[in-house]
Amino acid sequence: MVSVSKNILRTILIASYIMLVALIISGVSALFSYLNTGADRSTMLHTEIQKVEQYLPKVTWAPLNNEGRPIDSQNLSALQNNYLDAWYVKQIAYKTNKPAGIKDYYTDNARENLFNFIELNKAQNITIDATTLEHHPTLEFYSEDGQLAVVTDDNVVEYKRVFKNDTLILETTETSTYKMVFLLEDGFWRTRHLVKENTKIQELDNAQISLNNFKIKGINYYPQASPWNMYGDKFNLDTISKDLKIIKKAGLNTIRIFVPYESFGKATVDYKKLDRLKQTLDVAEAEKLKVIVTLFDFYGDYSVLDWTLNQRHAETIVAALKSHEALLAWDIKNEPNLDFESRGKDIVIAWLDNMINLVKSVDSEHAVTVGWNNIDSAPILKDKLDFISFHYYESLDVLEEKYIHLKTEIPIKPIVLGEYGVSSYNGFWKPFGDNDEDQAVFHKKAQDIFKKHDIAFISWTLYDFTEVPKEVVGRLPWRKRAQEHFGFINKNGETKPAFRYISNN
Structure with a gap:
């Protein structure tokens, strides 16, 4: 009887040891995978749910007739997603006056102006609650190596609410044209250059x-x-x-x-x-x-x-x-x-x-x-x-x-x-x-x-x-x-x- 109990105890200990080793190996494997692939950026920015619920502007691409090489649907979809992500993180930054996420979607040249604008608004206690409602992009150029894209976005409809000292001072809808250059870095399209032109204010309210x-x-x-x-x-x-x-x-x-x-x-x-x-x-x-x-x-x-x-x-x-x-x-x-x-x-x-x-x-x-x-x-x-x-x-x-x-x-x-x-x-x-x-x-x-x-x-x-x-x-x-x-x-x-x-x- 004593011998049987010892065998049962030995079996339990061995099984527990095996399970512990398996868990350790699994944890090390997950850590190794994380360190090599990096954290998911949508998780870091908490946009995986918010973007679906709060940011789905209408996007209508012009027929593809760009210079350079043709772009396939997968790369065009990635370009669109990263472009809209860039809009989204910029809007969050303007609303909170915190630059979180800007570095992920804008290159060094582009982000400097955004940082300066955020600091200016922060100093004057101005916040901007904004979104875009419509985009009408045209792919102008896609490089042979697939690393650079030039896009013109016509008639971008932007709705804005501007607050100063927590008081609403402007509510307006603008229609503008944007010209942009994108670079593919680390598997993501980052905005390198952005120019706004031909802005039409549809409603002046403050x-x-x-x-x-x-x-x-x-x-x-x-x-x-x-x-x-x-x-x-x-x-x-x-x-x-x-x-x-x-x-x-x-x-x-x-x-x-x-x-x-x-x-x-x-x-x-x-x-x-x-x-x-x-x-x-x-x-x-x-x-x-x-x-x-x-x-x-x-x-x-x-x-x-x-x-x-x-x-x-x-x-x-x-x-x-x-x-x-x-x-x-x-x-x-x-x-x-x-x-x-x-x-x-x-x-x-x-x-x-x-x-x-x-x-x-x-x-x-x-x-x-x-x-x-x-x-x-x-x-x-x-x-x-x-x-x-x-x-x-x-x-x-x-x-x-x-x-x-x-x-x-x-x-x-x-x-x-x-x-x-x-x-x-x-x-x-x-x-x-x-x-x-x-x-x-x-x-x-x-x-x-x-x-x-x-x-x-x-x-x-x-x-x-x-x-x-x-x-x-x-x-x-x-x-x-x-x-x-x-x-x-x-x-x-x-x-x-x-x-x-x-x-x-």
């Missing part, structure tokens, strides 16, 4: 990015001697140059100017005045000021039969200025909501909608807005406009509350306070009006609010005027006299106390 990261600090501008008739017989380029130097020195970066419809020739644009408008933008560019051009000033018909004439007018002006470096944006119409009652709200909005389409069809590069008379009208056409602009001449005591409410209603698109101010007139026709010091207090409080809520602003206006046309505020003397005293510089050319608060620098 001020600071869609306006080239430009934060508007501006003023509505007319020369003191020719308000509301800037391009007429009193046009003086030296005066405009002097005024824009004052504006630039005051810490502002933008002017908003106006194009009167009728005096500019309506459908047949007066090219003499159009040239004066161009000269004004030239002076602004020299002073490094941006310009918002407001169309259709003093226009108020909106009838459908008039639309074709309006279109020819806008088409001529937009085409003439769209390539100017000083141009920042188009304001379709100044305070069109004032015409809702007399012309009908629906017809005015329909006209605006049509004109927005027209301007964008001629100039797809610059943002478009409408200068609403009040903050309550600001949400009108919010989905069509690239940024929201409203005017405000009410009490500053309720501005913050109203702005916060508007920002809640329109959380993504940029909002610009396009006109604001207070008259310093307290003469015969308005003896209890505000004086120069009251005006200064108003502008100081306004700038405090702007700084607190990071509000882009365009004040009204640089100068006090000696004459205001009846078309602006009517014939009533108390209205005309008040309108003459909104400026930061008085009729004698002296800066008023409010000039200290013309900007928030």
